[in-house]
Amino acid sequence: MKGKRITAIGVVAATCLNISASLACSRITWLGPDGQVVTGRSMDWPYPFNARFYIIPRGTQNDGAGGTNSLRWASKYGTAVVAGTTDPSGPVDATFDGMNEKGLGANLLYLDEADFGPAPTDDRPRISVGAWVQYVLSSFASVGEAVAAIGEQSVYIVPAKFGPGKTHSTVVHLALSDSSGDSAVIEFLNGKPVIHHGREFQVMTNSPTYDEQLTLNNYWKGLDGSKFLPGSYRSEDRFVRASYYLSQLPQTKDERKAVAGVMSVIRNVSVPWGKVDPEHPNLSPTYWRTAFDHSRMIYYFESTLSANSVWLDLKKVNFGPTSGIRTVALEGNYNIQGSVNTAFKPAKNINYLTP
Structure with a gap:
């Protein structure tokens, strides 16, 4: 299922006048020679977040x-998965990012417009x-499998409150590769x-909705990005910059250069550390970055x-x-x-954020 792209310039102008600040995150997927795929x-x-790597085996x-x-x-x-706390004084209660043993990766990002709808009146599981990232990664082997299941809405995603005092709504969207x-x-x-759904959907940031982001980006594609690009840390500007710089990465067969290229783009669209903007209080500094080398099964x-x-190195992990x-x-x-394969210690499963 592929989203329709809106191309009218009038829609672009209207979108530009209705920008909403949001918690900032960015995601790109690079497609290289010999089937290489790297997502950052x-x-x-x-x-x-008190972020931690968790290894969760089959059968859990x-x-x-x-x-x-x-x-x-x-x-x-x-x-x-990378899991952490949604409350700085609370326990680990959410997965934000991860890759499974089949090479499927998932990234959870903020989206102010997200609306999971009211709780169902039937007995649909919730x-x-x-837990959304862990559910998808532990249940499906590919993007296609996950998309088919999510489209059926057989599981309801509960938009639990989070943060200090649980005063914030969990408004997010999900990228898969x-x-x-x-x-x-x-x-x-x-x-x-x-x-x-498709190989072409390689970039994601935050608000506005993805259809509108594509519209804005199409406008900028008509300009010379080597001479002028939007430079702010707003979501729509980061989308444009990430799209342009991703298109400029070399088609290298060198693993180090491939990962370095993806991380260089992600650093370019990161928010400076300690950045405070009274006019945009919801824009926040970048705490961490990750990369999946899907081809070599390495998680950075x-x-x-x-x-x-x-x-x-997921190839060296016992998922039995x-x-x-x-x-x-x-x-x-x-x-x-460096490698943390031998640094893991036994742990209990994550107690996920409750409604």
């Missing part, structure tokens, strides 16, 4: 924390929005999934507060049902660097 993202937020029993009719399921695929180079951007608007993590990057859930701290653990 930034995570921007007003406070720390998951509770979606959806309240009434909460979905309980066994993991079909092993997953490696999952907390905090896999080792074939397939991508999807999934937004819930007015309670219905709007899905943009980079904290803004650390000079060291770390990575997890008896291997157990394991975790390693990423934020605040600034002495680790």
Whole structure:
């Protein structure tokens, strides 16, 4: 299912006049020679996450924390996820990012317009929005499989409150990518999934909705990006810059250059550390960045507060049902660097954010 692109310049002008500030995140997927696929993202937020890598093996029993009719399921695929807390003083309660053993990756980003709709009156199973990434990655092997299931709306995503005092709404959208180079951007608007599915949907930021982002970006494609690009950290400007710089990355076969190229674009669209803007209080600094090398099954993590990057080689991970859930701290653990495959310690499963 592919979203329709609106091309009228009048719509572009109207969108530009109705910009809403939002918590900033960005995501790109690079498609290279010999089937190489690398996805990078930034995570921007007003406070720390206590972010951690979790390895969750096949066969794990998951509770979606959806309240009434909460979905309980066994993991079909092993997953490696970045999880953290949605409340700086609370426990780890959400997955924001991850890749499974089949090479499917998921990135959760903020979207102010998101609307999952009212709670269903039937007995449809439910999952907390905090469990959405883990549910998708542990249940599906490809973007196509996930898109088909989400389009059926067989599971209701509960928009739980989060943050200090649970005063904020969980308004998010989901980007998927896999080792074939397939991508999807999934937004819930007015309670219905709007899905943009195809290799061409390589960039995602935040508001406005994806249809409108594509409209704005089409306008900028008619200009010479080497001479002029929008430079602010607003979502629509980051979308344009990410799209342009992604198109300029070389088609290299070198793994290091491929990942470095993706991360260079993500750094370009990151929000400066400590940035405070009284006129746009919801725009927040970049806390961390990740990259999935889908082709080589390596998951990279980079904290803004650390000079060291770390990575997890999923090819060397035991995802067997008896291997157990394991975790390693990423934020605040600034002495680790390089491969973290041997740094994991046994852990309990995540207690996801509840309604």
